[in-house]
Amino acid sequence: MGQIRELVLSWRAEGMVKSSWDDQGAVTSLLELLDEGDAATRVRALVVLGELLKNSRGAVRSQVMEVSERLVALLGEGDRRVAAKALDVLTVLLDGAHVSERMLLAMVDVAESMANSGDTFLYLSVLDLLREVRLPALSKRGEARIRALLSSKNPYIKIIGIRLSIGYGMPPETSGNVLAGILELMDSGRVILLETALDLLEEALETGLPDGAMPHLVGFLGALGDLGSGGQDIFLRSRALDVQSKVERILFEYYDxxxxxxxxxxxxxxxxxxxxxxxxxxxxxxxxxxxxxxxxxxxxxxxxxxxxxxxxxxxxxxxxxxxxxx
Known part of the structure; x- marks a missing residue:
């Protein structure tokens, strides 16, 4: 581990990557640096780890995936430099990857913590991660967790539940609550929530809505029309009109x-x-x-x-x- 530590602390990332390419022992030593008390060491280790994953082979990725929960935990440990670099690593590691329920719930816990703390950048970044991963089958506990998120009065926490419900294919029993939650976001008047609502509604439309959700979809026509014709944000107005057209087409095709x-x-x-x-x-x-x-x-x-x-x-x-x- 001494040589690995020396390379990391000297910022010789290229040498570190070459040393670790096929050396599982070197990767293990690198991962152990994530538990160092010194934030600068962890930042440098994460930079090297990110570079390694960009060109890594299956064995290395599998090895890093084993400590993915530790990487998620780094997002919420309070040091923004560490959190930002851990996010970079997770973005590469989890793109299209299967995650366990335990890993998924760890990501949800971090996202909820950030929603409560007001860390908008990291919160939105974790939301993006939840969209990119391949979701696991859920236990009763996991299903109850999503229901609790959907019923939260905090809109940022509700969004987490909406994103996951859409990821699970908009089950008929929750589709009405999902659409109602998105409509609440559109009524908030806050730009970040409006943008997120449009994103989520488009994702829901692409996923496909069950028959029972169609009456709920009608309620978006007025909200989208109002957003498209008012307000000062040209980008939001344009997006709202585009989404409105999609909603109208789906409703026409269904009810015609x-x-x-x-x-x-x-x-x-x-x-x-x-x-x-x-x-x-x-x-x-x-x-x-x-x-x-x-x-x-x-x-x-x-x-x-x-x-x-x-x-x-x-x-x-x-x-x-x-x-x-x-």
Whole structure:
């Protein structure tokens, strides 16, 4: 370890990388330096480790992966120089890599800690890592952890749960909560949350939404339209309009062949006084006569003329949509 330490402390990274290329003992010595009390030593060891991983072979990567939880722990130990270099190493190491549930929950713990401390850069960086890794099957404990994140009143912690739920394919039982959480972020008025909400919504759309999530998706039309037409940030306005187009296309493709379902959703929206959302969905489906009727209703419940415009209701599925909108 003495020679390895000397190379690291002298910043001779090239020599260190060459020494460690096929030498598992040298890599072990390098990893042991991560537990040094001196932050400067750990920073230098992480720099060398990062360079090594960029050109490493399978055995070296596997060896480093064994201490990946230690690398995650370095993110939260308080020294920003160490945390930044540990992040560089993890970005290379975890790109497309399978992680264990224990490793995943360690990353969640760090992200939650950063959300509470307000360290925006590292928080967003760990969020990016959670998107790049290949997620493990979850135990009951892991599933409960994600549910707890989704129900958090702290929007930054809620985002962690949303990101993971999307990564797990938007399970039907949580899809409504996921979309509701994203919509809350859009209503916050804070730029960082608005940008993150647009990112998450696009990811959710790309992942694919279960049928039960479609009524919830209607609520984004107004929020995206408002964001696209107001505010001072040109980039946000442009992105909002782009995402709005994607939402409109998905809703049209889904409801165009399900006119009975569309009527039920529109009727439910009117009953819950969400006339603007009802109008937006009708616009997408080209229901000009329906729009005129909606204006006459002024948000009031129950008018059979609304149903007459687009076709008969789907009967037994009425309660399903009504409860979804509640």
């Amino acid at each position: 062949g399900r006119r009975g379902d569309a009527v039920e959703v529109i009727e439910a929206l009117i009953r819950s006084r969400r006339v603007k959302d009802a109008i937006n969905l009708a616009l997408i489906l080209g229901g000009t006569p329906l729009l005129l009727r909606l204006w006459e209703l002024e948000g009031g419940p129950g008018d059979t003329a609304v149903i007459d415009v687009l076709g008969p209701p789907a009967g037994d599925r009425r309660k399903e949509y009504m409860s979804a909108e509640r």
